[in-house]
Amino acid sequence: MSTTAESGGDGAPVTVTEEAASQAINLLESEGLDTDIAGLRLFVQQGGCAGLSYGMRFDDEPEGDDTITEHHGLRVFVDPSSLKYIEGSELDYENGLQAAGFHVENPNVEAECGCGESFRT
Template sequence: MATPMIQLSERAVARVRELLGKEQLPPTAGLRLAVQGGGCSGLTYAVRFDSQPAERDKVFEFEGVRVFVDPKSLIYLAGTVLDYKNELMQSGFVFENPHAGKGCGCGASFSA
């Protein structure tokens, strides 16, 4: 079987499951990953829950966790691994994106 265009680490899957469990969302719900214009370097990531995929979304599934990505964002996210880091000073989702070029000083945006 081919490797999905986007991957989630085991830690990311576990954290998404935990967060989904706290929300009152339908069984069709999933995590939406997107790239949008903004920040110092031009592009930022958006991560949120959606109740269902949009018509043109690519839908990925990882151990029961659904991930929705729109076609434009998929261009920038192909090959990305989404991880979750839980460290002393900072916790959150981390994008390991082979297309991300220079990031900005604050770490909130990137160029491609």
């Protein structure tokens, strides 16, 4: 059974900045996906020097047990096992001199590796 939280405001399991949502929607559309149904899957997987790492991919539709939120027109899918590690996080898009890309600001992190790609809670 899925859980849906509309608008992604305070109290949402995960929030997304307007810039991150815009970048993700542009990528979804360039892949030919319907943004009314498809969305960005944010998940946690084993790996990295600190033990866990973030993953993102586009899915055509949510799974039955996903938590689904919508932020600035972007649907975000999070599975139950990942949610316990990333609840309260914010997804942002950074565009700097050395790199551009999505970044997760996670309040649950106790330690992370130097590159910022993996973490421990």
